[in-house]
Amino acid sequence: MSRIEEDRNGHAPDWEGVRLHVVSGKGGTGKTTAAAALALGLAAEGRRTLLIEVEGRQGIAQLFEQEALPYEERRIAAAPGGGEVFALAIDPELALLDYLEMFYKLGRAGKALKKLGAIDFATTIAPGLRDVLLTGKACEAVRRKDKSGRRIYDAVVMDAPPTGRITRFLNVNTEVAGLARFGPIHNQAQAVMRVLRSPETAVHLVTLLEEMPVQETVDGFTELRAAGLPVGGVVVNMVRPGILDDSAVRAVENGSRQAVAKALSGAGLGGASRGAAAERLVTPLLEQAREHAERLVLERQERAELAELGLPTYELELLGEGVDLGGLYRLAGALRDQGMA
The missing domain is CATH 1.10.286 (GTP Cyclohydrolase I; Chain A, domain 1)
Structure with missing residues (x-):
């Protein structure tokens, strides 16, 4: 029985229990599109998902045909079955102000620091601090509960940095926890890593059936495993139909x-x-x-290399006219049919 048939027969999706889906991939593979489609798929049947952007490109707003996203969680789409997708474009400077208020109760003093340029200086001069803030904000959204003790979001999807730096991005809190031996910074870093290394997290890798993206996927897989981070599935994007048998x-x-x-x-x-x-x-x-025949042969070779990773693999078709909102829903349906969402 195929993965699609299993899902239609009511089997649980592949990532049951995962609450933080980190989506990475080589630049140009369409990782933002894959992340958005996954968020839509996970929100189906009355669920709520939060789609987070950390690179400041406003790619999510463009895909969902919205104005530039502010630094606040905003509803951007309805999913099939009454679900909802919210989005957040994380601003590192404002995230640092949140952090200072949360742990040091700086209030107005924090805003004064921003006016003086200290916040911008801190996030620019210390790239590691920036990554701590970004991952910390995502993990906070995963853990957040309402007054009744219920999780605010059923799942959080992060449109993460490219595969070449995803391991360092996710692992930065380990370094911070080692530098700050005690206090709120140490505790926060440890709390973030507990989420990132737990079964509640999966790092999915997006690729194309081309040599360089596949090689970067293999390298990313190896680095993530070596760092003890939970690898999820592989999303093969922009798959073209095979015209010749x-x-x-x-x-x-x-x-x-x-x-x-x-x-x-x-x-x-x-x-x-x-x-x-x-x-x-x-x-x-x-x-x-x-x-066309040469391309099919090369794609077979790349598929075989991906298969050696032993990870669940999903495919998204190439949309010839580009990805509009209707196409995004179509891709979300494909991920649900294949059991990813």
Whole structure:
């Protein structure tokens, strides 16, 4: 039975119990799109998800056709079955003010520091501090409860930094906890790492069926495992349909001009008057088919390399017209059908 059939028969999704989904991937693989689709999928059937952006690109706002997101949690979409998606674009400076207020009760003094430029100086001069604030804000959203003790969000999805720096980004609190041996900073760093290293977290890697993105996915997987961080699944994005079957690929590899000419004749391009036209079409058609066949062979090789990781793998189709809001819902449905959400 396929993963899709299992999900439609009522089986639990693959990541039951995971509350923080960290989505990373090489630049250009569409990790923001994958994160947004996952957030929509997880919000289905009356659930609430929070989609967090940490890189300041406002990519989430563009995907959901919204104005630039402020530093506040804002409802941006309804999901099938009555669910809701909220979004937050984390501003490191404002997150630091929150932190100072939470642990040191600075209040107006913190705002005065911002006016003096101290907050901007701190987050710029100490990149590690910036990452601590970003991961801390996400983990706080995961742990947050209402007055009745119920979690505010059923799941939090983070559109995280690229694969090349995801391990250091997530692991920065370990370094901070080691530097600050006691006090609120030490305690906060340890609390964040307890969430990030727990079964409540999964780091998903987005890739394309191309050599460089797949290699970066393999490298990211290796680094995450070595750091003791929980690796989730692989999302293969922008998958193009395979037009040729295996027999057609073999025919192309053999350069069967006769077979192509015969097929063209069968399509109405035969006969004495149209034979020359059919013949002129054979060469460019064979060339395009050969390129397509070569791509299929390369994609098979990349799929085999991803399979060696032993991770659940999901595929999102290439949307030829680009990803609009309707396309985003379509991709969310695909992730649900495959059991990821």
